[in-house]
Amino acid sequence: MAREAKNYDHLLGGKAKGLSDTQLNAHFTLYKGYVNKLNEITTKLAAADRSTPNYSFNEYSELRRREPVAFNGTVLHELYFDSLGDGSTAPSDAVKAAIAGSFGSFDAWVADAKAALMSAHGWTLLTFDYESQKLLTNLVHSEHHAGLFANVHIMAAFDAWEHAYFFDYQTGKAKYVEAVLSGLNWNSIEARFKQAGIIKG
Ligand SMILES: [Fe+2]
The missing domain is CATH 3.55.40.20 (Iron/manganese superoxide dismutase, C-terminal domain)
Structure with missing residues (x-):
């Protein structure tokens, strides 16, 4: 099932300290690009021929090698956006x-x-x-x-x-x-x- 990009619009309007809406919106767009690529890779991996995997080049092999970039690009951005705040909370x-x-x-x-x-x-x-x-x-x-x-x-x-x-x-x-x-x-x-x-x- 396709992964959906999370919505972080609650960070707009000064809710992420020091970051403008222009800066954040550009970053949200980039993050969505990773989600889209992760979905593309997942779909292609499901259908890829597994009979001739190869270290140099093979469609399945290359999809698996690039999967961590899209996966971590998605998850790390979500953890980053989750961590942003306006300074109103303090560590317990x-x-x-x-x-x-x-x-x-x-x-x-x-x-x-x-x-x-x-x-x-x-x-x-x-x-x-x-x-x-x-x-x-x-x-x-x-x-x-x-x-x-x-x-x-x-x-x-x-x-x-x-x-x-x-x-x-x-x-x-x-x-x-x-x-x-x-x-x-x-x-x-x-x-x-x-x-x-x-x-x-
Ligand atoms: Fe980023």
């Missing part, structure tokens, strides 16, 4: 304690997230590693799949691609990073902390 004591337990302090995580976003040309993720039971910073670069840590649960995704901020900030990326990180929707992020079992709820 439980979320702050979980973050402090992994990064030393909440402020140390904010500093690390800023440094990671300024280092990235792709995604900066806050992830939870089930093995170490620690939260980690994970940079995903070069499309949407390269560099993603194995066996982690993504708590929040932050888009560091230029298309996420260039209309509003041009080369002033640090101002975009500051705006996004200071406006996060902590209700949405906390729900994922509970989903991963990091905090009770």
Whole structure:
């Protein structure tokens, strides 16, 4: 069944701190492009000949190789839009304690997230590693799949691609990073902390 793009119009009108409607609408259009490509790949994979798969080139093989770009391009944008907020929510004591337990302090995580976003040309993720039971910073670069840590649960995704901020900030990326990180929707992020079992709820 075709996957439908989610509607994030509730972020318009200043509800995503520091991001204009023009910037957001362009980003929504780009996100829908990934959803469309994911549906196209899914449809083509269902019908693709599986009899001659090949490392160099084969229709089935290439569809499978490109599937993570459309899949992660879809899901990471949804996690990003879910994480955006207007600054009206604050992390709960439980979320702050979980973050402090992994990064030393909440402020140390904010500093690390800023440094990671300024280092990235792709995604900066806050992830939870089930093995170490620690939260980690994970940079995903070069499309949407390269560099993603194995066996982690993504708590929040932050888009560091230029298309996420260039209309509003041009080369002033640090101002975009500051705006996004200071406006996060902590209700949405906390729900994922509970989903991963990091905090009770
Ligand atoms: Fe993006």
